[in-house]
Amino acid sequence: MKSHSPALLAEVRTFRQLHPKVRYVDLIALDIPGHFYGKRYPIEMLEKIAAGSPLKLPQNAVLLGAQGGLFKIGDYCFNDGDPDANRRLVPGTLKPVSWESQPLGQMLITSDGTEAPIEFEPREVLAKVIERLHRKGIHPVVAFELEFYLFDKKLDNGLAQFARDPLSDDADDQPNLHIERLSRFSEVLDDMAQTAKDQGIDITVITAELGPGQFEINFGHLDDGLRAADWAALFCRSTRGVALKQGYRASFMAKPYLQFPGSGMHVHVSLYDGAGNNLLAAHQQQPLRHAVAGCLELLPHCMPIFSPNHNAFRRLGGTVNAATRACWGFEDRDACVRIPESDPRNLRIEHRLASADANPYLVLAAILAGLEHGLEIRQEPIAPLNEDRSSGTDFPVEMLDAVRAMQHHAVVRDKLGAEFVDVYCENKRQDHLAFQQEINAREYRWFL
Structure with a gap:
């Protein structure tokens, strides 16, 4: 699955037109305990990602414990150099956030559908079962x-x-x-x-x-x-x-x-x-x-x-x-x-x-x-x-x-x-x- 498409780019541009005051978007994914992790990106960078720029986050962010700490699990976390892994934007999930004090957006990201999905990412586990x-x-x-x-x-x-x-x-x-x-x-x-x-x-x-x-x-x-x-x-x-x-x-x-x-x-x-x-x-x-x-x-x-x-x-x-x-x-x-x-x-x-x-x-x-x-x-x-x-x-x-x-x-x-x-x-x-x-x-x- 491609990490970008004309439809995805159109989604971002439409969002910017509808919500001109939004300057940042939280790109988020669920870790193993069920908490969201991610990063806050300027809306301009989101458009570049939708157009095909790479989106990478640490692979081991998925492994966080319930309190956010990292555990040594096999060679992960402390013996693997904490590598980045590719993520992609999930189409249809770019939405405004109304509960923050300032205008904000959020969008789901995932490793499933990328060239090298993270085997232990929860969304990837479900994707493989459904496939x-x-x-x-x-x-x-x-x-x-x-x-x-x-x-x-x-x-x-x-x-x-x-x-x-x-x-x-x-x-x-x-x-x-x-x-x-x-x-x-x-x-x-x-x-x-x-x-x-x-x-x-x-x-x-x-x-x-x-x-x-x-x-x-x-x-x-x-x-x-x-x-x-x-x-x-x-x-x-x-x-x-x-x-x-x-x-x-x-x-x-x-x-x-x-x-x-x-x-x-x-x-x-x-x-x-x-x-x-x-x-x-x-x-x-x-x-x-x-x-x-x-x-x-x-x-x-x-x-x-x-x-x-x-x-x-x-x-x-x-x-x-x-x-x-x-x-x-x-x-x-x-x-x-x-x-x-x-x-x-x-x-x-x-x-x-x-x-x-x-x-x-x-x-x-x-x-x-x-x-x-x-x-x-x-x-x-x-x-x-x-x-x-x-x-x-x-x-x-x-x-x-x-x-x-x-x-x-x-x-x-x-x-x-x-x-x-x-x-x-x-x-x-x-x-x-x-x-x-x-x-x-x-x-x-x-x-x-």
Whole structure:
């Protein structure tokens, strides 16, 4: 794929005409932990890049830990000279940033589609999975749903505080699903939704969730899995920015309160052939059962992707709709893999296990790899929860166990790439160990 084209150059020039006050554009990409990295470029340089000038950033920026530090992973970071790697602009993603104090633009960049893609870049991992499915005549249609919490902008000794109800100025500290909460927080929610739409994201349903200050926003279905993951990533960035502008903090942290529900990333996936037929619905839905079986088989070996940090594991087996075992069911929100009621045309799976702060590119790649594996091996799944409430297989519930289960699994290494699996697992292992290197107040209370 070329890093430039007349259409890309036209996109940049049109943007400059529509937004003449914008002087700088953030060129951004998602790293392994799911944070954006990149550089801020003058708009004139962006036009040169779109016209064909090279775009290079350090390869190892992808390897950053959760706190931004670098870990020694094989020969990367400290024995490789920290080389640059080519990136390209992602067409259609140049949009204005409205939550900053000064006019600004942003645009996604990626190594996928360049002459030497970075094997462990999350977007490249997903791109390879989708490309392989397309070669097999399988075309995914995807929709993400993301839950998040609003908090007060100010922390209390480093701890999050409940969001203030804008009508009463009281803390929104009561869990409920009342639609009135959408009205009370309408100003910030409307701003989030409109800003997402300005980024090209198809926002659909907005829900007040059970947790205090917790909401969910759904996106439209897309036949482009990469773009669907782009939407999820960009939504997180814009939502946090809008919240700060409005006097709140927004967080996709998996389990901010032990006593309240965590925040999940729910992914709807259906599979079609080249003629638009739903592959999961064929032969009395037998392919659906095979796909479910594949998802459940790989799920315990992809836990570092679905639960990417220490806090994310706290969400599992929580207060509501958070599974403790790999399981499935029809219209059952306690299941990791739910089959929503639908007509044969729209038959799909809803994968509900990932935490909201997981990397959307990697979550989708792992789900698609499981579906692909199931269609290949054609095995029957375990009983659904509708038939047996105890049905399910165990998965790791601690990071180091999860890393061990992922790193040497032959199918995961084959489907997601051995180099990526090794790099990712070591990144998670090092991040987890770094997280442990602090003695907190509770430890003194227990053991001093």
